[in-house]
Amino acid sequence: FCTAKKAKMAATADSDSESVESFSGSDDSDRELIEAYKSGLLKPGLNIELPGPTKHINNVAGLKQKLADFRQDLDWLERLDVTTDPAPMPATMEEVANIEAAKGTTARDMDVHNDFQREMTFYRQAQAAVMSAVPRLQTLGVPTRRPEDYFAEMAKSDGHMKKVRERLLSRQQGLERAEKVRKVRDMRKYGKQVQREVLLKRQKEKKEIIKSVKEYRKGKIDNLDFLDDEGPPRKGQGAARRPGANRNSFKQKKFGFGGQKKRSKWNTSESSADMSDFKSGRKPKGPPGNKKGKKGKQPRPGKNKRQKMKGGKR
Numbered sequence: 212f213c214t215a216k217k218a219k220m221a222a223t224a225d226s227d228s229e230s231v232e233s234f235s236g237s238d239d240s241d242r243e244l245i246e247a248y249k250s251g252l253l254k255p256g257l258n259i260e261l262p263g264p265t266k267h268i269n270n271v272a273g274l275k276q277k278l279a280d281f282r283q284d285l286d287w288l289e290r291l292d293v294t295t296d297p298a299p300m301p302a303t304m305e306e307v308a309n310i311e312a313a314k315g316t317t318a319r320d321m322d323v324h325n326d327f328q329r330e331m332t333f334y335r336q337a338q339a340a341v342m343s344a345v346p347r348l349q350t351l352g353v354p355t356r357r358p359e360d361y362f363a364e365m366a367k368s369d370g371h372m373k374k375v376r377e378r379l380l381s382r383q384q385g386l387e388r389a390e391k392v393r394k395v396r397d398m399r400k401y402g403k404q405v406q407r408e409v410l411l412k413r414q415k416e417k418k419e420i421i422k423s424v425k426e427y428r429k430g431k432i433d434n435l436d437f438l439d440d441e442g443p444p445r446k447g448q449g450a451a452r453r454p455g456a457n458r459n460s461f462k463q464k465k466f467g468f469g470g471q472k473k474r475s476k477w478n479t480s481e482s483s484a485d486m487s488d489f490k491s492g493r494k495p496k497g498p499p500g501n502k503k504g505k506k507g508k509q510p511r512p513g514k515n516k517r518q519k520m521k522g523g524k525r
Contacts, residue, residue: 287347288351288353291344293340293343293344295336295339295340295343296339297332297335297336297338297339298335298336298338298339298342299335300331300335304331
C-alpha cells in the first residue's frame with residue numbers, strides 16, 4: 212500500500228512539473244508576440260503564418276553522379292535499344308507533310324490531338340526500328356520470326372472484361388427499367404388528371420341541373436327538356452328542335468304533362484255524347500268457334516253416334 216501511494220505521488224509531481232513547463236512555454240510565446248507587435252512586425256487583425264517560398268534545387272552534379280552509379284555497360288543484345296528517326300512517309304501522307312511544311316511546321320510539329328497523324332507517327336517509328344534492328348540481330352546470329360498477327364495483348368483478362376460487360380449491361384437495363392417506370396408513372400398521373408376533370412365536369416353538370424330545376428320551379432324556364440338534353444332552354448331563347456322532341460311529345464300525349472290531376476276523368480256533356488268508342492254487349496250468332504275468317508273446333512258427337520262410329524260395340 213505504501214509503494215502504490217508513493218508511485219501515485221510521484222506521478223502527480225511529474226504532471227505538475229509538465230503543466231508548469233507548458234505554462235511557462237505559452238507565457239514565453241505570448242511575450243514574443245507582444246514584442247513583435249510593439250516592434251511593428253505584426254499588424255492588427257488576423258495573422259496567419261504563411262509558408263516560405265519554395266526553393267528549387269537543380270543539382271546537376273548529383274544527378275550525373277547517380278546516373279553514373281546505376282549505368283551498366285552491357286552488350287546491345289542485352290539491351291536491344293534502338294534510336295532512329297521515323298521511316299519515310301507514304302505517298303498519301305507526303306502531300307500532307309508538304310502542306311504542313313509550306314505552313315512552316317515540320318513532321319514533329321504536327322498536331323498531337325490529330326489521332327490519325329499520331330498513330331501514323333507511331334507506325335513509322337516502329338517500322339524504322341524494325342528495319343534497323345532485324346539486320347543487326349541476323350548479323351549476331353539471333354533467329355527472328357514474323358508474328359502471325361500484330362494484335363496487342365489486352366491489359367485486362369477475359370474474365371474481367373466479362374464482368375465489365377455484365378456491369379454495363381445491368382446498368383443499361385436499370386436505366387431502361389427506370390424509364391419504363393417513369394412512363395407508367397406519367398400515364399397514371401395523366402389518368403388521374405383525366406378522371407379528376409371528368410368528376411369536375413359531372414359536378415358542374417349536376418350544379419347546372421339543380422340550378423335549372425330551381426329556375427323551373429320559379430317559372431323562369433318553360434319546360435323540363437334539360438333533364439334529357441344537354442342544355443336547359445331559357446325563357447326567350449329560340450326553341451331549337453332536338454332529337455328527343457318526338458319522344459317527349461309521345462310521353463306527354465300518353466301520360467299527360469304537369470298541371471292538376473284532380474277531376475281530370477270527370478264526364479262532360481261532350482264526353483257523354485261521344486259514342487265513337489261504344490261497344491254493344493250482343494254476342495255474335497252461330498255456334499261457338501265459327502268466327503269469321505277462322506275455322507273453329509268441331510263439337511264432340513253424342514254417345515249414340517260415337518257407338519255407331521265404333522261399329523255398335525259397347
